Amino acid sequence: MGLITTVGLLVLCVIHNISCADDVTLVQVEQGQLRGQVLDAVVGDFQYLSYKGIPYAKPPVGKLRFRDPVYLDSWEGVLNATQHGSVCPQFNPITGVYTSGSEDCLFLNVYTPSLTPDTPYPVVVFIHGGAYIFGSGNTDLYSPDYLLANDVVVVTINYRLGALGFLSLDNEDVPGNAALKDQVTALKWVQRNIGKFGGNPNSVTLLGDTAGGASVTLHMLSPMSKGLFHKAIAMSGSATCDFGITYKPAEKAKVFGKALKCENVEDSAALLDCLQAADYDTFYSIAPTVLASEEITDVLFKMEHFTPVIEKKTGNNFLTEDYYSALTKGHVNKDVDFIIGYSSQEAVLLIDLYNAAYVDLYSRYQELFAPSEILIKSTPDTNLNVAKSVKEFYFGDKPVEVENLDLFVKYASSASIGYHAQRYANKWANFGRKTYFYIFDGFTDWNFFGQSGVKYGIEKASHFDIGYYIFYPESLNWSIDTSSVEYQVSKKLTTAITNFAKSSDPSVDGVAWPQYSASNKAYVTFGNDGLSVGYGPDEADYNFWAGVYKNARIPF
Structure with missing residues (x-):
C-alpha cells in the first residue's frame, strides 16, 4: 500500500542516520522547509505523515482585507507543521457560537501515506462547507484517516468566510469572491508542491x-480554476442553491458600511478604507438587508448575505457570467469528470428550528415557499402563485403547521438542496465527460445531525451527515468498530471516492455505478445494506420544480 509502518520508519532512520523525532518528516516546498509528524490512523494498522497549518497565501489583513489573495513568499528556517493554523473568523448559526479566530487564516493541511511512493498518489482536495460563513479544514471534523487507507494524498483548506470572504464593491478593488480565489490559490499551491508529498499534480480531485x-460546482465554471483539478465531487451543494443567491451585493456592502458607522458609503474608496479599518469581530452580527422583505426571508438554508457573486469584468475574475448562461452555452471547464448528489432528507439538520419558529413563519408569509431566485426576479403576484403551488404539492390540503413537520422537512430538503443538484447535473452531462449521481440514505449512530429527526419519527440522512463517514471527527472522539454497519457504510463511500479519484469510475463492491445523463437519470443510493442502482432520483419533485420555474418564466 505504500503506507508508513513503525518498522519502516525505524529503518529509514537507521539508513539515513537521522533523528526520527525531528527529521524523517522534513519536506522542502516552494516556500521553504516543513516539519510534519507521523500519526497512527484511527482505523487499520498503518501510519501516515501529517503536515498541518501550512500557509498558502499572505495574511489577508490591513489593505489586503476583502481583496484577492496574494501568493505566499518564502519563509526562513523550518516551519513546524504539527499544529493547525488559525481558523477564519466565523459564526456558526447551528450552535450559536462565534469564533473570533484570526484574519491570518489561509492555511492548508496535507496528509500522505508516503513521501516516496513507487507511483505518485492521486490527490483529493477537500473544501469544507458551512453556508460560506463557518467551518475549517481542521481535524476536529475532517481527519483524513478513512481516505488515506486507500492510497491517496488528502489536502484540506481554510478560506475566508462571510463578509471577509465574499463582500463585493463591484469594482476592480473588491470585485468579490475573494474566498473562492483563496481556494484557487490553494489549488495553485497544490500544483506546485504536492509532488513533494508523493502526490500527482496531474490527478487532482476536488x-x-x-x-x-457548491464551491466545487463554481470551480467547474470558472476560467480561473481551469487546469488546476481534473475530477470533481459535489456533495449537498451546487451553484444555484437558495443560500448562494444574493441580491444586489454592492448595495449590501453599502448597508454593511452604514451599520459600521462609515461616513461616506457612496464613495467606494472611502467605504473600503472604513471597512478595512473596522473591527472584524463586529461583522458577524450585522444583517445588511437591502429589501424590507429580506427581514423575513433571512432564514437558514434560504438566504445568506455574503455569498459568491457574478463579478464585473476587471481582468482578474473568478466568474463573470451567470451560472445558467455558462452551463447552457458550455462556457465551463469541460475536461472534468463529475459526481454530484445529496442526502435523503437534507433539512433534518434544521428540524428543531423548523419546529420552534420557521413553520409558523412560512405559514404566515407563504411567499417564503418561492425559491430565492424567483423571489428576486419575479413580481409579488408570481411569487404568491408559486408559493401556493409549492404548498399544494407538498402539503396537499393539510395546513402548514408543526403537526405536519415531516411534510415541511420533505419540502425544505428538495427546495434547498435536492432539485438544484439534478438541475446542475442535467446540464453538465451534456458536455461529454463522465457524470455520476448519488443519494446518501445511510442511517446509523454516525448520522450526528440526522439524530435530530428521531424524536419526530424521521430516521433519514441529514445535511452534513455524509462528511462523518468520509472523515473521522476527532472532536467527537468516536471509537471505531470495523465490523459495524457504520464502518461498512464508510468503507463503501470512501472506496467509491478514491476509486473515482484513481480511475474516474466510482463503482464499488461489484456494483457498476452507471453514468448519469439528462435522459437516463441513473444514480446509486448508498444505504445501510450497500449500494443500489435507480433511475430518476426524486423524479416527481424535480419535475414539479421544473414546472414552477417554467411558469415563473425563469430559466431552469
Whole structure:
C-alpha cells in the first residue's frame, strides 16, 4: 500500500542516520522547509505523515482585507507543521457560537501515506462547507484517516468566510469572491508542491460538502480554476442553491458600511478604507438587508448575505457570467469528470428550528415557499402563485403547521438542496465527460445531525451527515468498530471516492455505478445494506420544480 509502518520508519532512520523525532518528516516546498509528524490512523494498522497549518497565501489583513489573495513568499528556517493554523473568523448559526479566530487564516493541511511512493498518489482536495460563513479544514471534523487507507494524498483548506470572504464593491478593488480565489490559490499551491508529498499534480480531485460542494460546482465554471483539478465531487451543494443567491451585493456592502458607522458609503474608496479599518469581530452580527422583505426571508438554508457573486469584468475574475448562461452555452471547464448528489432528507439538520419558529413563519408569509431566485426576479403576484403551488404539492390540503413537520422537512430538503443538484447535473452531462449521481440514505449512530429527526419519527440522512463517514471527527472522539454497519457504510463511500479519484469510475463492491445523463437519470443510493442502482432520483419533485420555474418564466 505504500503506507508508513513503525518498522519502516525505524529503518529509514537507521539508513539515513537521522533523528526520527525531528527529521524523517522534513519536506522542502516552494516556500521553504516543513516539519510534519507521523500519526497512527484511527482505523487499520498503518501510519501516515501529517503536515498541518501550512500557509498558502499572505495574511489577508490591513489593505489586503476583502481583496484577492496574494501568493505566499518564502519563509526562513523550518516551519513546524504539527499544529493547525488559525481558523477564519466565523459564526456558526447551528450552535450559536462565534469564533473570533484570526484574519491570518489561509492555511492548508496535507496528509500522505508516503513521501516516496513507487507511483505518485492521486490527490483529493477537500473544501469544507458551512453556508460560506463557518467551518475549517481542521481535524476536529475532517481527519483524513478513512481516505488515506486507500492510497491517496488528502489536502484540506481554510478560506475566508462571510463578509471577509465574499463582500463585493463591484469594482476592480473588491470585485468579490475573494474566498473562492483563496481556494484557487490553494489549488495553485497544490500544483506546485504536492509532488513533494508523493502526490500527482496531474490527478487532482476536488471534493466539497454543502457550501464546499457548491464551491466545487463554481470551480467547474470558472476560467480561473481551469487546469488546476481534473475530477470533481459535489456533495449537498451546487451553484444555484437558495443560500448562494444574493441580491444586489454592492448595495449590501453599502448597508454593511452604514451599520459600521462609515461616513461616506457612496464613495467606494472611502467605504473600503472604513471597512478595512473596522473591527472584524463586529461583522458577524450585522444583517445588511437591502429589501424590507429580506427581514423575513433571512432564514437558514434560504438566504445568506455574503455569498459568491457574478463579478464585473476587471481582468482578474473568478466568474463573470451567470451560472445558467455558462452551463447552457458550455462556457465551463469541460475536461472534468463529475459526481454530484445529496442526502435523503437534507433539512433534518434544521428540524428543531423548523419546529420552534420557521413553520409558523412560512405559514404566515407563504411567499417564503418561492425559491430565492424567483423571489428576486419575479413580481409579488408570481411569487404568491408559486408559493401556493409549492404548498399544494407538498402539503396537499393539510395546513402548514408543526403537526405536519415531516411534510415541511420533505419540502425544505428538495427546495434547498435536492432539485438544484439534478438541475446542475442535467446540464453538465451534456458536455461529454463522465457524470455520476448519488443519494446518501445511510442511517446509523454516525448520522450526528440526522439524530435530530428521531424524536419526530424521521430516521433519514441529514445535511452534513455524509462528511462523518468520509472523515473521522476527532472532536467527537468516536471509537471505531470495523465490523459495524457504520464502518461498512464508510468503507463503501470512501472506496467509491478514491476509486473515482484513481480511475474516474466510482463503482464499488461489484456494483457498476452507471453514468448519469439528462435522459437516463441513473444514480446509486448508498444505504445501510450497500449500494443500489435507480433511475430518476426524486423524479416527481424535480419535475414539479421544473414546472414552477417554467411558469415563473425563469430559466431552469
